[in-house]
Amino acid sequence: MNKASDKPSIDSRTVTTYPEAKLQHAEMLKLNIIEAAATIMQEQGPEAVTIRRVAEKMECSTKIIYNLFGSKDGLARQLYLEGCKLLAAAFEEVPAQADLKQYLRELAEAYWQFSKSHTSYYMLMFGGAFGDFKPGADSLQATITALQQLITIISQAIEQGLISEKDPLLVVNLVWSSLHGTIHLYLGGHIPNEATAKALYDHSVALLIHSFF
Amino acid sequence: MNKASDKPSIDSRTVTTYPEAKLQHAEMLKLNIIEAAATIMQEQGPEAVTIRRVAEKMECSTKIIYNLFGSKDGLARQLYLEGCKLLAAAFEEVPAQADLKQYLRELAEAYWQFSKSHTSYYMLMFGGAFGDFKPGADSLQATITALQQLITIISQAIEQGLISEKDPLLVVNLVWSSLHGTIHLYLGGHIPNEATAKALYDHSVALLIHSFF
DNA sequence: TCCCATTAGAAACACTGTTTCTATATGAAT
DNA sequence: ATTCATATAGAAACAGTGTTTCTAATGGGA
Numbered sequence: 001m002n003k004a005s006d007k008p009s010i011d012s013r014t015v016t017t018y019p020e021a022k023l024q025h026a027e028m029l030k031l032n033i034i035e036a037a038a039t040i041m042q043e044q045g046p047e048a049v050t051i052r053r054v055a056e057k058m059e060c061s062t063k064i065i066y067n068l069f070g071s072k073d074g075l076a077r078q079l080y081l082e083g084c085k086l087l088a089a090a091f092e093e094v095p096a097q098a099d100l101k102q103y104l105r106e107l108a109e110a111y112w113q114f115s116k117s118h119t120s121y122y123m124l125m126f127g128g129a130f131g132d133f134k135p136g137a138d139s140l141q142a143t144i145t146a147l148q149q150l151i152t153i154i155s156q157a158i159e160q161g162l163i164s165e166k167d168p169l170l171v172v173n174l175v176w177s178s179l180h181g182t183i184h185l186y187l188g189g190h191i192p193n194e195a196t197a198k199a200l201y202d203h204s205v206a207l208l209i210h211s212f213f
Numbered sequence: 214m215n216k217a218s219d220k221p222s223i224d225s226r227t228v229t230t231y232p233e234a235k236l237q238h239a240e241m242l243k244l245n246i247i248e249a250a251a252t253i254m255q256e257q258g259p260e261a262v263t264i265r266r267v268a269e270k271m272e273c274s275t276k277i278i279y280n281l282f283g284s285k286d287g288l289a290r291q292l293y294l295e296g297c298k299l300l301a302a303a304f305e306e307v308p309a310q311a312d313l314k315q316y317l318r319e320l321a322e323a324y325w326q327f328s329k330s331h332t333s334y335y336m337l338m339f340g341g342a343f344g345d346f347k348p349g350a351d352s353l354q355a356t357i358t359a360l361q362q363l364i365t366i367i368s369q370a371i372e373q374g375l376i377s378e379k380d381p382l383l384v385v386n387l388v389w390s391s392l393h394g395t396i397h398l399y400l401g402g403h404i405p406n407e408a409t410a411k412a413l414y415d416h417s418v419a420l421l422i423h424s425f426f
Numbered sequence: 427t428c429c430c431a432t433t434a435g436a437a438a439c440a441c442t443g444t445t446t447c448t449a450t451a452t453g454a455a456t
Numbered sequence: 457a458t459t460c461a462t463a464t465a466g467a468a469a470c471a472g473t474g475t476t477t478c479t480a481a482t483g484g485g486a
Contacts, residue, residue: 047345051443061466062444072443126401128341132260134402143403165416173395173404173413174420181394182386188339189347190356191386200386203378207387211424264474274435275475285474 030068033058034078041079041120046129051075076124076133083121084142090114091149100157101213107149108179108205112198115183126180127187147172163212171212178204243281246271247291254292254333259342264288289337289346296334297355303327304362313370314422320362321392321418325411328396339393340400360385376425384425391417 036057041049051072055062069075094110097103115122123129125143135143144151154175155168165171182204186197249270254262264285268275282288307323310316328335336342338356348356357364367388368381378384395417399410 050441052441063465063467066444067464126398126403128401131344140403140405170413170416173398174416177394177398177413177417178391179394180398181390181392184397185339185386185390185393188341190339190353192353200383200390203383203387204390207424211420263472265472276434276436279475280433 026068029064030078033065033068034075034082037075037079038082041124042118046120046124049075049079049130073130073133076130077136077139079121080125080133080135080139081142083118083125084139084146086118086121087111087114087125088146088148091146094149100153100160100162101209103153104150104175104209105205107153108175108201108208111179112183112201115187119187122183123187127184147176150175157212165212175208178208239281242277243291246278246281247288247295250288250292251295254337255331259333259337262288262292262343286343286346289343290349290352292334293338293346293348293352294355296331296338297352297359299331299334300324300327300338301359301361304359307362313366313373313375314426316366317363317388317422318418320366321388321414321421324392325396325414328400332400335396336400340397360389363388370426378425388421391421 033054037049037054040053040057051062051065054075055065058064065075069078090110090113091107094103094106097106120129124133125135128134150172151168154163154171157163158166158168158171163171179201182191182197182201185191186194186200191197191200246267250262250267253266253270264275264278267288268278271277278288282291303323303326304320307316307319310319333342337346338348341347363385364381367376367384370376371379371381371384376384392414395404395410395414398404399407399413404410404413
């Protein structure tokens, strides 16, 4: 866009010391590795993400990945955060509405669509697809951030006296666990087909809305 | 119990041909292997169940396990069925009640207790703990058998006109997915502690009962 | 008694996550 | 500018996995 900024200009504000440059290079490298891992995961599923395959795609040795992420779990942690961003983005695309019932319905629909279009991310984050990876405090924080719209809408409903329960987080978890339960049973192969699962999901949403509002 | 049957007696009805004996031996061996795998799983978690460890516990080579079960998934399938029996037994211990609301509450409590006391089985069956293992048609059949009490009670409630929805299986799935969602989010580390999870679970149960009845 | 077919065991194969060892290359110091 | 020390990346090794192959023995049928 701005041609003047295409070439680095001598500007004290943008001066980058060598150690900084090295760190930036490391950060850039980390991002590339995460992207490579994400690509493999989305194309071939979470179980296809192996350190060797990521290293091969990056044309580097596995050691670099261990130096930058510590372990496979470290890489999974970054993918989890990446997934939270995608989920947050999906929720942000839902236009806010004065009708909280309809707004909640559409947020639930966005959550379903996310699980469909980013199934690998969903399974990584909420399905335990990475074997022994469990979210740490940072991941949980990112999750709450991703679910912000849900928290906001329910807090509003409580403020407006539409919901009698006073703890927003409890209600959010109530909604979340119900939606997750259906999606996870379906992805786990316990619901025969997608049509049945979606009908079940919509019923769950209707039930939640009917119960609370 | 019956001492006469302790020693094999010459009785045409109980005659066992050699090939039959061999097959019975194979069946017995299968049961022993499943039991060994179950022990390892319950003591050290689902991820500790490896073919080599099971073979070591049985003091045999891994080949036998492959001959009898075909693959690790084949062993997982048997463990799944075993888990279904345990879950069915847990439900059967709940005394039937005329008060369907209370009965459902206690069945839900039994389901929670099952997930607590047989966490490894729960994760194997519904948590996807065995990596790529997914339930086949037989496993799904065993699951609905295990959930029979739930199906019965909801069918009764529909017959009595307590629930407006006419499809029992849909309602059962609605209940099941909600309960599973809470349990699975907790076991996956998304609910901070058991107390919070249990409170959430009880709220879910209350919500379901309030919605349907 | 001899033969054949089943079957179990050991070892091998192709993977996995992770670590170690070594050569190189880079930053600092003289 | 040259030398030294440290950091780092690559190859290979290690310990483990699910699974297969090869081989030897065992045991039933002719």
